[in-house]
Structure formats: C-alpha cells, structure tokens
Amino acid sequence: MLRLNKVKKNYKGFQLDCTLEVQEGCVTGLIGKNGAGKSTTFKAILGLLHTDGGSIEIFGKPITEIGVREKEDIGVVMSDSGFSGYLTIQDLIPMLRNMYPHFQEEEFLRGCNGQKLPLNKKIREFSTGMKRRLQVLAAITHGAKLLLLDEPTAGLDVIARDELLDMLRTYMEQDGRAILVSSHISSDLEGLCDDIYMIDNGKIVLYEETDVLLDAYGVLKVTKEQYEKLDHAHILRHKKEEFGYSCLTDQRQFYQENYPEIAIEKGTIDELIMIMIRGER
C-alpha cells in the first residue's frame, strides 16, 4: 500500500531519514515524541514537501505519478490543519460530494450526528477534538483504501479517543484497506496497530510487530554489579538510574530463565520508547 525508502528531508538542525512500509490489511503506527519527524513524514507522503532523497510509493506507484484519481482513495487527517474555520459542515457536504465520487453522504451525516457535530456551526467554533473527529469522519466516508492519520487522537478526552479508535477498527473490517497512524500517546496505538515504527530525531529507531513488542520486549532493572555480570547479547539499550541501570531487551524470556534474581518488567510501550530514545547502546 505504502512504501518509503530512505526518504530524506533536510532542515536546519533536523534531518528526516525514514524507511517504512504499510501492508494491505494492516494498521501501522508511527510513534515518537513531538518534533521527532512524524508530521514531516506524513507531509512527505502527501507530496506537501519536496524531499531531498529516497523514494515514496503509494498503491505501487511512485509519488510523482500520484494524481487526483489516486488521492480519491486516500483519507487524510493532518495534525496542524484542517477544513477552513469559516465553513460549516453543511457547506462541506457539497464540496466533498464533488471531490470524492464515492462520498457516502448518509454515513457522513450519521457519523456527524453520532459524534454530536453541529451541522450549521462554523468549524472555527469547534473544539480541537470536534475538528479532529470531523476530519476522521471525512477521511473514512469516501471509500478510501489508505488512511494517513497524523495525530488523530490529539486533543480528545479518553471517551472520545476510544470512540475514534472504534471507528478505525470498524473501517478496517473491510478487506483491501490499510492505515498509517501517528500518535505520541502510545496506549492509543497499542490496541489498534499491527506493527509499530518508532521515530526519533528524524530516524526510525525501532520497528516491531505490536504483539512481539508487548510479549517479547522487557525492561531489566539491575544494580551496577548485576549489570556487569549480565549477558549483553540481547540488550538493545541501557539507561543509568539511581539504583543502577534500566536495560531494554527484546528477549525478556531469556533473562527471566537465566537470571531469576533480576527484576524484569514487561513494560508499557511508553517505557520501552523512553529507554529506546534516552538510553545508550
């Protein structure tokens, strides 16, 4: 569905160097702190930036061949922009109807009612969460095959986040679809994504299937002495702590079996990210 190969974008003090792939039938997460390069990656995919190297393919075509017809099959949520605040949802309907040949107006309106989005209120008077839900609704109601969602859950409360994630799960029930979704809230991605890319300072620092990440990865909490005696073969990163070291491993079971005296935590994705980004090799 989507393939980025060594996509580069240079800014002063920041360089994006991103390789990732989104397979058909999969929800792929892109996780990283603010400023890590998530939005730059999305903008590069959407052709909103001129890249400095690498290649991007969508639906098997190079990005230079992606035109209006292909864009009809893509649904977009952008973290820093959206529909004009001077319009109402009622104004958007004829616009979307004319932009997307497969716009599902009834479903869109049902979604607006369900999400309690007023049809005649100017969008600029919407809360951040309402704007986000509107973008998601517009993205999933025109038969898109690929959703590119940059921080779709930002600004949403817990219940709204849960509802939105449910909408995305329902969207994925149909075959031939895929989603690339970014968030800095890892718990959102934990329950939704099939695989996760971790990005830091413009570079992909980790790729793993979500199940593997949650089942096989772990954090060892060791003293200085324990750290020195430890087999470092499966330690991905270590981080100095007051008690000694926190060590990230992708072979939790190995350490559980061979070092029963060591405290080993399963760790949340947030913890794993923290050590992955702040820890040393």
Next chain:
Amino acid sequence: MMKGLFIKDLRLMKAQKPFFGAVLMMMTIFLTVYTDFSFVIAYITVMFGVLTMSTISIDEQDNGLGYLLALPVSRRDYVKEKYLFSIATAIPGLMIVSVLAFAVSRIRGIDFVVEEWVMTTAVSLLIVGVMLSVVIPVQLKFGADKSRVVMLILFGGGSLTIYAGAKICNTFGIDYMPMLNWLAGIRPTITLAGAALVCAVLMGVSYLISCAFIEAREF
C-alpha cells in the same frame, strides 16, 4: 474536483455577508450622493476583486491550504480555480455596478455620457485585471501575511516608477501628452476590447507564474 473548490469558495463568500453588506451600503451611498460615477464603478469592481484575495487568505489560515492539497486537488487545479473564481466574481460585479451606475445617472439626470461610461468600465476592468494578476501570484508565493508587505512594496514601487518616469520625461523635455491624448481619443468600444485583451494576456501570464510559485511551495 475543481467544482468542489468552486463550491467551497462560493460558500466562503456566503460566509462573508458583512463584507457584502458593507459593499452594498457603500454602493448605495455612492450612487445616491456622489456624482463621480467613474470612481463608483472602479471602486466597487475592485471590491469584487478583493473577494478572491480573501478566499486565498482564508485557505491559508492555519495551514488550511496544505490540508486542501492533501485532498483530491492538484496544485494546478487550485490555481486554475482561483483565476476562474476571480473572473466569475469580478466580471459580473463590474457589469452589475456599471449598469446600475448608468441607470442611476439617467434617473438622477447626471451628465454621464455613454462614451465615458464605456471608458470607465474598460478602465475598471483593467484596474481589477492588473490587481488580480499581481495579487494572486504574490499571495500564493508569500502567503497571506507576508503578501501584504510585498503588495505595499510593489504598489509603492509602481507609483514611484510612474512618478520618476514623468520627472525624467520633464527633465529631458520628452512630451508624453500626445500619447495620452491618443489613448483618450480611441473609440470607447475599442478601449473596452483592448482592456479585455490586456487583462486576458496578463491573467494568462500571471496564471503561469502562480503555477510555478505553488509548485515550489511546501506546506
């Protein structure tokens, strides 16, 4: 796709009711109080031209243009729609105010001969054509905020150039009055056709420049 953009701009126009109210009020005041109808026609036509500029500004707000271009809209389609929208608003605007001004001049018994009326319409068309040809690419290149500064520099520079040109002509004893008299002597209908042709050429060149500007931009 372009139809979708056109609908959006029409809806944005609808959202600018206060602006239309102000234009309508000014037009009414001008037509009932003023006697210089040439000014009224030019002023109101420029106001209609401003509509396109304001839709670009609104699109640009909060990086909205980036989102718009992520939808099934090509950069060239966006530019094309802006030029078509500017023509579709400025020309009917000019026609309405022009016909109204002529009718009111007859009702009020103001001396506004047909030749002057046609000439005023031609000049107004030229003014709005030049304005849009300059403003649209500048807005697309520099964005809404920076373009205001650029426009000030451009129009200031333009005025200064005309002033300097006149001064140079005076200094070197070049008489430009015969040329102005020749222009004034052209038949009004030919002036109108000439103005339309000049506008078409300017808008065409401006469109190509705008396309180059938007292709180079990042969002």
